[in-house]
Amino acid sequence: MDLFHTLTELIDLRSFSNLWYWIALAVVWSSASHWVMGVPFDMVYRARKQGGQAALDLEAITRVNVNRMMYITEVSGHWVLGMTCFVLAMLGMLGFYYGVEFAQAVFLLAFPMAIVGLINWSSARRINREGLAGESLVRQLTITRLFIQLVGMVAIFVTALWGMYQNLQIGFLG
Numbered sequence: 001m002d003l004f005h006t007l008t009e010l011i012d013l014r015s016f017s018n019l020w021y022w023i024a025l026a027v028v029w030s031s032a033s034h035w036v037m038g039v040p041f042d043m044v045y046r047a048r049k050q051g052g053q054a055a056l057d058l059e060a061i062t063r064v065n066v067n068r069m070m071y072i073t074e075v076s077g078h079w080v081l082g083m084t085c086f087v088l089a090m091l092g093m094l095g096f097y098y099g100v101e102f103a104q105a106v107f108l109l110a111f112p113m114a115i116v117g118l119i120n121w122s123s124a125r126r127i128n129r130e131g132l133a134g135e136s137l138v139r140q141l142t143i144t145r146l147f148i149q150l151v152g153m154v155a156i157f158v159t160a161l162w163g164m165y166q167n168l169q170i171g172f173l174g
Contacts, residue, residue: 014170015105016163025159028109029152036145037120038065044141059133062141069124084114101166108162112155119147 015021034041039062047058072080088111095104123144126132132140 015102016166017170021105022163025109025156028113029156032113032116033145033149033152036141036148037062037069037124039141041141041145044138044145048135048138055134055138059137062127062137066124066127069121070128073121084117088114104162104166108155108159112151115151116148119144119151 043058047055091103091107091110094100095107123140127137127140
């Protein structure tokens with residue numbers, strides 16, 4: 001046996017039949033719905049219930065993350081958008097036109113996360129433009145989380161359907 005054959009047996013590149021892919025999918029969406037615009041959502045709950053210092057902490061960390069996102073947008077927003085579109089188009093072509101299952105799996109993770117990035121950016125723009133604070137900031141972060149969770153539900157459903165289709169088409173023995 002050569003090294004390449006041993007490695008491909010150890011690291012299964014058939015993504016949709018690999019348990020690690022599904023664990024990674026769950027971790028990605030769990031993290032995406034917990035970290036709204038880089039703010040841990042437990043801070044939002046604590047600010048809503050306790051107010052005071054917890055609300056001030058939420059406003060401070062949100063302001064830092066909003067300013068960071070707006071700076072990145074101003075400095076290199078076009079480049080980030082162009083590279084993201086290029087990578088997604090490349091993954092889509094490799095995956096769905098040329099039939100590379102690994103590219104399909106990465107695309108089904110990356111494309112919805114790009115939508116999550118747009119949701120976070122849009123929310124950051126609104127918070128920056130309107131200067132949201134207090135209860136209106138908590139409401140905006142909660143709505144942003146709801147949209148992220150909706151995208152996550154649809155993405156997990158589509159990924160599961162596509163993964164089942166791929167596994168049934170290829171067969172369970174490969």
